[in-house]
Amino acid sequence: MKRSIGFLVLLLAVAIPLSLLTGRVWLDPWTTPNAAVILGELRLPRALLAVTVGGGLGAAGAAMQGYLRNPLADPGLFGVAPGAALGAVVSLLFGYAASAWLLPLFALAGAAGAMLLLALIAGRAGGIALFTLAGMMIASLAGALTSLAISLAPNAFATDQIVVWLMGALTDRTWADVALSAPLTLAGVAVLRLAGRDLDALTLGEAVARSLGVSLGRLQVLLVAGIGLTVGSGVAVAGVIGFVGLVVPHLVRPLTDRRPSSLIVPSALAGALLVLLADCVCRVLPLVTELRLGIALSLIGAPFFLHLLLKMRREAV
Amino acid sequence: MTLEVQHLTLGHRLADVSASLRAGEITAICGPNGAGKSSLLQCLAGLLTAASGAVLLDDAPLAALHARERARAIGYLPQHGEIAWDMSVRNLVALGRLPHGGGEAPVDTALNSLDLEAFSTRPVNTLSGGEKARVVLARVLAGEPRWILADEPLAALDLAHQLALLVHLRRAAQGGAGVVLVLHDLALAMNHADRVLVFEGGALAADGAPAIALGTDLIERVWRVPVRWLGEPGALALVAGQAASAAGTPSAGRGSV
Secondary structure (H helix, E strand, O other): OOOHHHHHHHHHHHHHHHHHHHOOOOOOOOOOOOHHHHOOOOOHHHHHHHHHHHHHHHHHHHHHHHHHHOOOHHHHHHHHHHHHEEEEHHHOOHEEEEEEEEOHHHHHHHHHHHHHHHHHHOOOOOOHHHHHHHHHHHHHHHHHHHHHHHHHOOOOOHHHHHHHHHOOOOOOOOHHHHHHHHHHHHHHHHHHHHHHHHHHHHOOOHHHHHHHHOOOHHHHHHHHHHHHHHHHHHHHHOOOOOOOOHHHHHHHHHOOOOOOHHHHHHHHHHHHHHHHEEEEEEEHHOOOOOOOOOHHHHHHHHHHHHHHHHHHHHOOO | OOEEEEEEEEOOEEEEEEEEEEEEOEEEOOOOOOOOOOHHHHHOOOOOOOOEEEEEOOOEEEOOOOHHHHHEEEEEOOOOOOOOOOOOOHHHHHHHHHHHHHHHHHHHHHHHHHOOHHHHOOOOHHHOOOHHHHHHHHHHHHOOEEEEEEEEEHHHHEEEEEHHHHHHHHHHHOOOEEEEEEEOOOOHHHHHOOOEEEEEEEEEEEEEEEHHHHHHHHHHHOOOOOEEEEEOOEEEEEEEEEHHOOOOOOOOOOOOO
């Protein structure tokens, strides 16, 4: 596990400086005019934001798959991301997005609302099936309300703004976004790490985990808080970005000893790397408008996931 | 050391069950499907809370014990051993140390005692059914519990592996642990248990030494099939169904181990 973490940290250490130089304009720190401003005010916060958002999504995905003991689980299942998206869309609908802070705060409020609702419905019993179904119900409710908000938008401009925001992007983000999301994501990953041993025990099923002294109620609290913080803050600053939480744990699992606890940090690092690289691709592609990050990740993620599925099918035969 | 249930009632599954289990013994819990065997085992493990009555560990209520302390005292092996991730044998066995917060030596001891050292780095899903059964038992032994509660641990095993696992369980009992097994195979219970509890419709129908608790009359009453024991004490075979009523033809029915 230590080796895989070292390997991923090394890759990130190479990828971050490269991403700073990459863009529509290939930047040479010594000759490009205003290089310091471009680096300091645009590209560095954007790269850090990519690392933060991807790291949070990767860690959340790893924890989620461990919790549901299912490699097809995705952090979106708990309804946190749709809840955050709903919050953001409401702020756009009422035109509050003019202030840099209001949209992310609305998104965080949406994530918190989804988490609270989830905790209330699931109660203290800690059953995994009830918890997951509650999450799916919240996700579909938030999705429906988001569609309602789009249909109620007062004008085509607002509709356009909402739809584009929902696609997810890291364009024109500032240090304020980093300051908002980085601490929350770090806190979220730390909380998810606390759940690691309980997730390991869950490998042997709910009954054995409980017989090993695991409190499923406590585990749910840790997961709701950890996934809420990582995914909620990610959606707040970057919009909805799919596939990272689903695909990254798959990529990383063969590098680890396959215990859910030893997957969380490597998944965070690999998620950071994936989003960083995908964002570089978005910037470099010669399109009229920049490709949205959420679309790019889905375009990369879907065929990759299909490849994984076909590989699984071959192995199963 | 005792593990005791007093007037335990749990919905339609258990009706006023009282029994006191002793450490150092292998106790078999037998009964037809739906008789309440697994429910009792889960109550003993602290996983199910009864509507009324109490489970006492060394005369103290189990429910009042902190989950981690309970986990240190009682190891539980469910019927269908799910293993979600393909971790190594050693890492899986080490999960048994979670209630203690770690410790390598007991993991080594557990691997040794079940002859699993050679497998320790193998991914668990590459093992055969018999090897997996040893691994999940090693996981329980690694926690050094005073009580080992196992639901049908022998059901999916061939004869040789059944015997091998029983030898390990006997060794654990001789080491002072209380071993409680839910068993469907009455011949296994008859030949290897020190004590048998027979359940019928959630209530205790018999409790005692195997020769008494598993007498043919009782089996016929509870399981509603004609049966006959054949062979010597310690190596008895149970013949059931028509073969048991037909005199002198011990050809069909249940075998013994």
